[in-house]
Structure formats: structure tokens, C-alpha cells
Amino acid sequence: VISLVENRQGDYKKILGELFPKTGKAFLLGITGPPGAGKSTVTDRLIAKLRAQSKRVAVVAIDPSSPFTGGAILGDRIRMQAHVGDDGVYIRSLGTRGKHGGLSHAAKDIATVLDAAGFDWVIIETAGVGQTELDILRLAHGIAVVLVPESGDGIQMMKAGLMEIADVFAVNKCDRPESDKIVREIMNTIGIGESLAGAQGGRWVVPVVKTEALHDKGIDELLKAIVDYYQYAVQSGHLDRKRKTFIRDEIIEILIEDLRYKSLSFFSTAPGQALIENVFLKKISPLEAATKVK
Amino acid sequence: VISLVENRQGDYKKILGELFPKTGKAFLLGITGPPGAGKSTVTDRLIAKLRAQSKRVAVVAIDPSSPFTGGAILGDRIRMQAHVGDDGVYIRSLGTRGKHGGLSHAAKDIATVLDAAGFDWVIIETAGVGQTELDILRLAHGIAVVLVPESGDGIQMMKAGLMEIADVFAVNKCDRPESDKIVREIMNTIGIGESLAGAQGGRWVVPVVKTEALHDKGIDELLKAIVDYYQYAVQSGHLDRKRKTFIRDEIIEILIEDLRYKSLSFFSTAPGQALIENVFLKKISPLEAATKVK
Numbered sequence: 001v002i003s004l005v006e007n008r009q010g011d012y013k014k015i016l017g018e019l020f021p022k023t024g025k026a027f028l029l030g031i032t033g034p035p036g037a038g039k040s041t042v043t044d045r046l047i048a049k050l051r052a053q054s055k056r057v058a059v060v061a062i063d064p065s066s067p068f069t070g071g072a073i074l075g076d077r078i079r080m081q082a083h084v085g086d087d088g089v090y091i092r093s094l095g096t097r098g099k100h101g102g103l104s105h106a107a108k109d110i111a112t113v114l115d116a117a118g119f120d121w122v123i124i125e126t127a128g129v130g131q132t133e134l135d136i137l138r139l140a141h142g143i144a145v146v147l148v149p150e151s152g153d154g155i156q157m158m159k160a161g162l163m164e165i166a167d168v169f170a171v172n173k174c175d176r177p178e179s180d181k182i183v184r185e186i187m188n189t190i191g192i193g194e195s196l197a198g199a200q201g202g203r204w205v206v207p208v209v210k211t212e213a214l215h216d217k218g219i220d221e222l223l224k225a226i227v228d229y230y231q232y233a234v235q236s237g238h239l240d241r242k243r244k245t246f247i248r249d250e251i252i253e254i255l256i257e258d259l260r261y262k263s264l265s266f267f268s269t270a271p272g273q274a275l276i277e278n279v280f281l282k283k284i285s286p287l288e289a290a291t292k293v294k
Numbered sequence: 295v296i297s298l299v300e301n302r303q304g305d306y307k308k309i310l311g312e313l314f315p316k317t318g319k320a321f322l323l324g325i326t327g328p329p330g331a332g333k334s335t336v337t338d339r340l341i342a343k344l345r346a347q348s349k350r351v352a353v354v355a356i357d358p359s360s361p362f363t364g365g366a367i368l369g370d371r372i373r374m375q376a377h378v379g380d381d382g383v384y385i386r387s388l389g390t391r392g393k394h395g396g397l398s399h400a401a402k403d404i405a406t407v408l409d410a411a412g413f414d415w416v417i418i419e420t421a422g423v424g425q426t427e428l429d430i431l432r433l434a435h436g437i438a439v440v441l442v443p444e445s446g447d448g449i450q451m452m453k454a455g456l457m458e459i460a461d462v463f464a465v466n467k468c469d470r471p472e473s474d475k476i477v478r479e480i481m482n483t484i485g486i487g488e489s490l491a492g493a494q495g496g497r498w499v500v501p502v503v504k505t506e507a508l509h510d511k512g513i514d515e516l517l518k519a520i521v522d523y524y525q526y527a528v529q530s531g532h533l534d535r536k537r538k539t540f541i542r543d544e545i546i547e548i549l550i551e552d553l554r555y556k557s558l559s560f561f562s563t564a565p566g567q568a569l570i571e572n573v574f575l576k577k578i579s580p581l582e583a584a585t586k587v588k
Contacts, residue, residue, distance in 0.1 A: 287311050
């Protein structure tokens, strides 16, 4: 079913409609951060902790790849092979082979399938550098941003839009020098002290957790911070509001995908080609032409 | 007019329609590359060379910024102040304050205005790391990718999609060690020797030019490579085909922008809210709901 959904094939729309009533139980956790921060290792360790609690965990790993060749670079995924053979773990890599905007839509639909399949946690892991990745993360209920001491450039993090989307920060590889510096930098940016992190009088103060995923250090604390956020989001009504915004955005995306498909079909016909030719010859403007697309 | 277009205000659509017949003369050059490669300095030097040829040059600089706060980080732009007071040079910075997909659409419209205003060259400068930036570069007639010796990681470049979109490569800061290594790497990836670069029997072989923009070295050669590409694109019919694809994509984007606007309006009404509530309560699926949007 996931392959059908990913490739927009067969009865996938009908299947999604049938699966939809079974959804709404999974927690969708986004994990992001700059390349090399150790996101896959952190994810791997979180899976182990969640499995120890008998939670079923699915991972959708979004691979950075060229939008032109459609080829995904799968290197990082290999590290997660530790969980191969465990029925309670499902890992799926997604390349950017989709059309413009198609990847975030496919990721959303795959999360829907995994939710319906009964996974307790669906982790969406992606390198948070571009608009596509941020679009994908919009479907998450909570977002953990993984940084490393070397990524301690406040401006760079702001550029990547990571500061605003984080519900929990993990400073990974914290055995390295400078790790306290980045923790302080993040806290300064958020504007709070460590003791205040967590749910505080109806609002959420983003915790900053130090981890060393390779040696399994700090992962219990990270998972606790994430679970705390989850509970806060449920109790404050934040999660429901988020879900409704997602629903709105998803409906709009469905409409856009449909419009794009129909328009491309039209432009491959003779009247469509003639319309482009008329704009090219400046007989009509693109805006006028838009009113004539069938 | 550019402010109206950027902010989607007033009669901007009408104005764009009126300007459209005056367009089609400018060469739209995209300049991209990883942060720190020296794109702004290269652009600055190219402007000086083009001004010496009495060409009028406009620059649209796309600033990396957060999609959440809408704030643009304008630091890099300050370097281009050398051209302040020159009527033949226009420089505009664009943040990502737009909605999803809005930035590339605004950039396209601003390029249209600058083209109609009689600029011979419109340079679109952007950090080529994400889908948004790649979408923006789609509107360019030719693309120069600026790299530095330190960016000599083939995988990283492929990930960023830079290899496929380049019409000309500049290896900047080539006084640094490792500069020959990256030149060789790029050539190996392209699969040719230096002597074959340029228009070759109806196809374009991407040239790799060594520059040291800070000391104005190699900029003449870089400009020549870009102008050669321009001439090749005109003569081969490649530019016309590109323009027609852009027209098609622009019309589709206009339709999508319109659909998004109308849908968001609908969802702010009571029937729209009720529709979201019904999906939230799983009475209907998002796909069904999409058929009911007015």
C-alpha cells in the first residue's frame, strides 16, 4: 500500500479513504537537523527505547536527493539495519522523486497508512535545510531538532528555520568541546534557563537535552522530553488545533495536486500548446492565459 | 511596482499584464552555490564587467531566512553597495515572507518587471540548497554555479542538485589549496576534458572556470563562458523551449495561487470550519472533503 501511495498508483486514493477512519492514534514525531548531526543514530536509539516499552515504531526517512535525477542517496539508512527482523519496527526511505510539492504530500499519505496500520509512533526523519523539508515537518505533531556543537552558529540555525519549529532540542555528540556553548546559545535564543523547560503555565518551554547517541547517553532524557511535549500538546488542546490545521492544508494540497495534474494534461493537447504559443508571441499575458485553461 | 508585486498588493496583476508585452529582451542569469562560496562577490564583479560594456544590470538576491518569522538576513547584500548611485544597476533583496511557493512566484514576477524596465541582464542570486531555491532557479535562462575548493564533496553537490542545473561552473577562491582537485572532480562528474567545454556540435559542454573574485581574477573568463552559453541557447532553440516551459509552469502557478487563496477564504467561513470538523471527527475523509470545497 505504501508503494502505491508513494508512486500515486492504482486505487491509492480509494485505499487512503478507507484507511482514514482508522487513523488518529499515532504520534507523529519529526526529527530534523543539519547533515552530520547524527539524526539517524538518535532515531535508532529512540526506536530501541520505544521498543523496550513495547511501542510499535515506524520511520519515514526523507533522503536528500536531486529533484532532477530522482535518485535517492540511501547511505544513512543502512545504519538502522539493527532493527531488521523486528516486526514492531518499520523503516521506509523516501526520495524526492515526486513532482513539485509531491514529496510532502506522499510523506503525509504514508504517515496516514502507518498510523492506520497501528504504529504507536511514526517518526519522520529529514535534514531540515530547505522549504521541502520544512513542509514535510509541518505534518509532525512534535519536532525534535538535533544539533551538534559545531552547528553552534545562531545565524545558520535561524536561516534554516530550525529555531522556530523545535519542540525539543537535542545537542548530540556532546562529548565534543563547545557543547556547553551551543546549549547556552540555544537557551539564550529561546530566552530561558534550563530549570524552566517543559510545560509551564499552559505554554511549552522548549527543553534542550544533551545526548551522545553513539554511546546511548541522554536518550532516556530526550525521550522523556518528547513524551512530556506529547502530553502537553494533548492536554492544552494544541495537538487538536494542529491536526485541524493539517486537515485544512491537506485538503488544499489534494485540490492543488488535482489542478496540477489536469493542467499538465491540458498543456499536452493541441489547444494547450496553442495557448502557450500565444503567450510566447505575447498575444496574451500568462494571467489571461490562466483563465483559458480547461 | 516591484513592492506591489512582492507584496501581492493593489493592481499588481493588472500591471503585470500591461508590462508583459514589453518583456522578453533580458537575459535571466541564475547564480547559485553553497553559503560562503562568494556568490555576492562574483555577482558584484560581473556587474562591474557588464557596466563597462554599458549593459544595464538588475540583481534579485534571494535571502535565506526563516519561513516562520518572515525576517530576512540581509548581511551579504551590504557588499554590493559599491554600485549604489549607478542608475544602470538595480539591486533588490527578497526574503521568504511569502506563502508556500509564493517566493518563486514573486521572484518570477519581479524579473518580469525588471525585464520590462529595460535591464539587459537580470541576475537572480540565491543559495542553492533547497527546493525553494531550485524552484526559483527554474526561471533563469542560464545558471552559473559558484563553488569553492572546500565544497569539493561530490555527494554534497549532488544532494544539493547543483550538478544537474549548472550551465557554467565557477570555482571561486581558487588561490586556496585543493582548487585543482575540485575542478577535476567537477570535470569527472560531467565526464569531459577542459578543452571540450562550450558549444560542441549542437550540445553544450559545461565549462569550469577558476575565479578569485575578491581579486577580480577569472571574471572576464567567467563572463565569456556565460555569454557563450547565452549565444548557444539562442542559436540552438534551447532558450525558446525553456521560455515555453516557463510559460506553462507560470500559468499553472497562477492557477494554483488562485486556488490556494480561494480555498483559504472558504476555510475561514462557517461551512469551511464545519468541513474541517467533519474530517477531524472522521465522518468524511480529506479526499471526500476536497470535493466539497466551494
